[in-house]
Amino acid sequence: MTCVALAITRLRCQQDERTGEENIAEAARGQPSWAAVAPRILIGHAGTWSLEQTCWVLWGLLGELQSPIMDFHHTWECFPELVEGWTYHYSNKTMKWNEAREWCKTHYTDMVAIQNKGEIAYLNEILPYVKGYYWIGIRKMKGNWTWVGTKKTLTKEAENWADNEPNNGRNNEDCVEIYIKRKIDEGKWNDEDCNKRKTALCYTVNQCSELTSPLNGRMNCTHPIGGFSFGTACSFDCAKGYKLKGSGRVSCSADGTWSSEQPECEAITCSPLKEPQNSLMKCDTPNGNFSYNTSCQFSCVDGFYIKGATEITCTESGEWRDSIPQCEAIKCGSLQTIDNGFINCSNPDEHLVYNSTCQFSCGEGFVLEGASHLQCTASGQWSGETPACKVNQCSELTSPLNGEMACTHPIGSFSFGTACSFECGKGYRLKGSEKISCSAEGTWSSEQPKCEAIKCGSLQTIDNGFINCSNPDEHLLYNLTCQFSCGEGFVLEGASHLQCTASGQWSANIPQCKAIKCGSLQTIDNGFINCSNPDEELVYNSTCQFSCEEGFVLEGASHLQCTASGQWSGETPACKDLHLPPASIQDTATVCLAVVPAILSSGLMFAAWLMKRLRQKGCCEGWKYFYSEDTMDYDHARKWCTENYTDMVAIQNQEEIEYLNKVIPRMKVYYWIGLRKIDGIWTWVGTKKPLVKEAENWASREPNNQKLGEDCVEIYIKRDTDQGKWNDELCTKKKHALCYRVSTCTSQTTLAHGRMNCSHPFGNFSYNSSCNFDCNEGFIRKGAKTLRCTEFGEWSGQTPACQVSECTSLTTPNHGSMKCSHPFGNFSYSSSCDFACNKGFIRKGNGTVHCTESGKWSNLQPECQAQSEISPVKFMTLSVIGGTAATLVCSSVTLLLLMIYRKSRSLPDITSNNAAYGHKPTFAGPDRSGKKCSPLMSHGFVSPGVMDGFVFIVEGIEHVRDLLDRRVRARAIPPRNVQELAGALVEEWGNISQQELTNLVQSMRRRCTAVLQAAGGHSRY
Template sequence: MAVRAHASLPGTQGTAAGQRFAGRTGALGSRGICYLGIAAITWGMVTQVEAWTYSYSDQGIYSWEQARNYCRTFFTDLVAIQNKEEIGYLNATLPFHKQYYWIGIRKQNSVWTWVGTNKALTKEAENWAKGEPNNRRSNQDCVEIYIKRQQEAGKWNDEPCNKRKTALCYKASCQASTCRPHGECVEVIKSYRCECHPGFEGDECGTAVQCPTLNPKGARMTCSHPFGDFRYNSTCDFVCPEGFERRGAGTLQCLASRQWSAETPTCAAVTCPELAAPRSGQVNCSHPHGASAFSSTCDFSCQEGFEVTGPERLWCTAGGAWSGVPPHCKAITCPVLRAPEHGEMNCSHLHENFSFSSTCAFSCQQGFELIGPESRECTAMGTWSEEPPQCKAISCPVLRAPEHGEMNCSHLHENFSFSSTCAFSCQQGFELIGPESSECTAMGTWSGDTPQCKALTCPVLRAPEHGEMNCSHLHGSFSFSSTCAFSCQPGFELIGPESRECTAMRTWSGDTPQCKAITCSVLRAPEHGEMNCSHLHESFSFSSTCAFSCQRGFELIGPESSECTAMGTWSGDTPQCKAITCPMLRAPEHGKMNCSHLYGSFTFTSTCAFSCQPGFELKGSQSRVCMAVRTWTGDTPRCRAISCPVLEPPSRGRLNCSHPHGNFTYNSTCTFSCEDGFVQMGAGLLRCQATGNWTSHSPVCKEDAAPFLKQILVYTSSSALVVAGVVLSGTLLALLAKRLSDREEKKKLLNPTSDLGSPGVFTNAAYDSNL
């Protein structure tokens, strides 16, 4: 077996990996030729850089276990994929192999696990192809990656572990000391990065994160800084001076979040119970360290009319207690009072009896009134306010006889005093309004209201509905000789007498008048519309209103409503309903449009149908209808060129295409040509038809037999050709076929994977050198 030498970049010759590779190729079996790929993968070359590198076995195909042993022998392990960027890089760089590639993930105890790190596959990192993993026949415990697959390239598929595939390996760039001791080294494409432990940062995770500098107020702080001042894991203890207590945590630690484990504590002075001012007194305090805190002092005083009993000053001690018992305020006293003659006294005492702020209210017996103050109050000087009051009999106001009437009075005491009574009567033609008699009460008022003599009245009249009434009254409202005139509001006419008079019989002359609404002509709804009327009075009369609206798809031309006026006419012209319009449509490019209009061009219910020219297909709505909202149904259609299957250049050939309407669509044309030494078999030009098919099948490039025939003719003389003409016409052709068959067999022996469609690049070169 021929093994091609492996080139290496400067600085890589003679490496241990290269020597191991060269020394072990014989152990790989009949397909042990390997090509290494890294960063930017190149076939048949090993490029070594300070980064994670990729490698793969180009011709060797193995079971999953064999592939892993291969990777662990020459590199680090089967590849462990970390992100979608890495997947895209591998798919873009690796060559296509029909059997695809093994990767370093396997089902262990029913859990998909990265074998290199022994970590379970997370849900977020899954990259399965559609419908995978399916565990067909319950033995698919290993994973392959689709490289350059027509569908779902870069996706994963579970497979039986005994299948033979290409090994996809990686070589790690992380060293044991990289990122240590405060981080973990993580491989990335073309490099590595450090994932720092919580609390550390920097390219090599050598710097602890910084917390804000602490500056406590009133507290003593003692700190330890294992990784630098106020950095990660720094701890600070806080102590308060005597007489003060700590508010907050006693110890703070700098966390990985760059914040302290708690707020900075403070020292607050020890507090005493809050003091209240004594009843009827005040307290005035000073607080150098906070309200009712250590060293606070409080001075006590009493309101006017009170005196202090107890200490006048207290202070808060260091033990959290006041220096003494709070004092209280005692009210000053006045002489005892007595009720006046023929009267009563009612006293209230806020403090002690007849002391400061005590009040006494005075009242008299029925029939007497108070002369003097109604109450007296004990002052701060120990004396009563005001002079003593007296009780005197009360009197009522002098009465007079009512107009058009007479009065007769009797007096038990003084004239118009308590218990005096007066009787009242009226002249003929008037009636008494009020009580027939009145009595002077103990309140100094007469019982009942003052009576009056009032003229006889008729029933109260009311203006007719929708009308007005104007009355004149000689002796009072709606009384004898009162007259009332009637009129109607605009829009109404009077039915009945224009005036009425109140007679001596308490009745009105004439009948009751009425106001009737003026009528307008009857209205009708417009065509394609509706009419909704409201009638305050009779149908189609004054103040009747009619609202007009149109059916769906029509708009109102004219007033929306009309009202019947006081003149018996309607306020506006009769409206009409007109079909609404939609924006004008156009036929799509490469297409046609056919429209029908019921109420006018592009109006409500107008319908337009769309179609495309041959070679194009309609995308969007086939027809659109103008709706009542002034928009068309469906989406705007377009004509898109019909697509033909994508063409690929033939093996050992070239493809050149032109696309007037898009790649491999209607009227695209493609021409084919073959490399030197090959002959084109089939049509040289294909065109995409309107049916979505090409005019012919793609041609193929076959090896040209002419050079071999020329070689035979060199060793054959012209005379021999004459003699052996018949032989060349039969036997020579058979010999030619035999030689071509032998060459194909030799190619298969040297390249056993060629039938699978995935030969290595150097396989053809090896074949050519052995012919």
């Protein structure tokens, strides 16, 4: 049981065996007010008294505190629970109100604050009477009586003033005393001056720990006494989204403990979320993981779309506002198959989702046009347009010049599978494949062939003769003719002209110009004959000198010459005796003249003799020798030689060895030469040529490679034994370097309009280098063909030059004009001149002439003849009406003339008077198909309306046609086009005599007009 007293002590109490409840009931008899204010009294721990039990009692007497042993049956008193939880105290001395309060607060809780009348009665009962009474914790503040401990204003119901109080009798009576054990107004209050001295009345209340509002919650407390002391009660609730964990109400117990632990506000949580597959989840959790008000946003990775809410929130009920969304794959539509191609996708059609790829390829001969692969994008669209397979195209071909082409195109024009075959016209041969095809890669199986004019081999110039080809610009093509002639004193042996045939062969062997020979001369008595050539070679321009013996004089020419006619230039002279004295001077001169040519006749012998003499004077042919004073290893010796001279000595023959042994001084160590073992083979280092067996010059028992690595060679100069012989040695040994320097000549350059070919046995343009010079076609070499670099460092002659071949100068023909081009000089090789005649004049001869490489014009210069000079008697029919070119092909050919001219060109009408001796002119031409011949009319002229723009002059008989055909074909330069054909026909017609025509008019059969075969045998103009 808890008892409240002014002082606290331990008492040993005695109690009978009655229960505490019975004692309480007895003690409470006669005290009805107690029962009203204290419905329950605590008497023990278990509701019964023990024989010895500690009990708290009130004990309050002035003086020292004591702990008497009391008879528990008669002397204890218990008070109601209304004062449970605190004790009262008073001071043993008096003090002012402020001092009293400070003393209470220092030693206890505060000054007593009266809670009810029961407490007043209790205090009056237990407190001793003291003079001046007791200060209590009430004071006037801002005009209001206020409990100082709780700062609460005194309410009307709680007032306990004595009669006529408060009266503020002495002014400033702002503090309150309580009358304890006063005879009147016992337990009442009185206002007093605060500076008066009275006993302090304090209390100690049991305190509980201070509470604060829980996080995310609220607390509401009542403090009947003040602070968190006995009797304080606190209720709790939580903010939205939180729930209370613990009791919703706690109170401060009498023992200073809370009735239960302070509750907490615990966040309401929803079930944990797991990030859906192929999605991204981002949660905002202000109060902890997945707690109230947590919001989670959902998005999908690329290629997926969200199905459901994009955001869900945890509600105050602990449930999510929406279901978790799902991410479903974005699909692209199926792709169409491509013609001539294939599709290979990473997934089947129904699974063509984001990032799926489809590869495209084409069949053979087709190429992909567009992207080679497509990818399903995040938008559900393919990354590009579906590609297509386009057939591989080859470059377009055209018919070769002078040939025809026929192609098949199974897929498309000049595309994969296209095959083209080629053939050439007469006089041309195919260069390349006869048939080519377009491959799968879009390339032709081979290059397009060309029709190459059939060429005959170049004709060699003939000694003492000339070649004149009909058209040198055609480069010896089919049908070209070349005329041969000989110089003065020579006669042609063989065909006088050759023609290049369709087989590429000349029509005959090249003829030769044989010298015209004169007969042998008879010896003369008492004289001598000295001819430039032996008897069997006494040809044109050969000369024979005549002289007589001593005492005879020559009668006649002193020399005769063989002329171009094969006759000597005069009669043989004779020697007549005149008894003249001897001519010793003459004899001496004759001997000298005979000796000098004999010496000079052998240049090789003379050179050898000269070189031998030079060697005897300490020089050698073409180079000089040098040696080093210092010794060095092989590599440094070679470097020294190449930097200062040409190279190390390379021994050429035994004579050179003897010469070196003679002129080079003897040294303590010998000399390195340019011979070394490379890849196991003894090699001359300068020329990289291996040492041949015949050139070896080793000392006895050498090479022996005695020390291994003896890969370099020395020469014994002036050694007691093996003089001039070789020995293999270690390349690191030090010896003297033996070098040579070759004589060099100035560099030669290629001739203008020519070619140069040089050989250099000892280095570029050095001793024994030789250069051959040739000139291009149309140019003549002036000077020696070959030059050689001599041992003296000079060329054997002057550098030649190439001089252009020149033709005779041409002049403008009368009544005409001439226009020339001269690439290399006036009227020289490749000069070309075109001729034209004034109006009213006709050209007789070729319209163009060229200066050939031989210095001759390809044709005679043409002339311009007046039209009236052309005899009409020889023409059977000639009528020209302007028009454009056309082609006439007839199966039966009996032509005489076919002339097709442009409208800007014209020829006069030539009547048929006297032409065919009574033959009536007949004309024929092509029908509308252009493939057959049909008669047009039986009179002499063709109307322009019959075949618009064309006139075909057709008349004649078979024999006349054949005659013209042979004449045109025999021309040096056959006609190459319609205009040349017309000119050739007119010229050849003019060359036929009337008598020839009379003899030919025997056959009367007439045929359709056709095209005369001309150059190349073509029947198409």
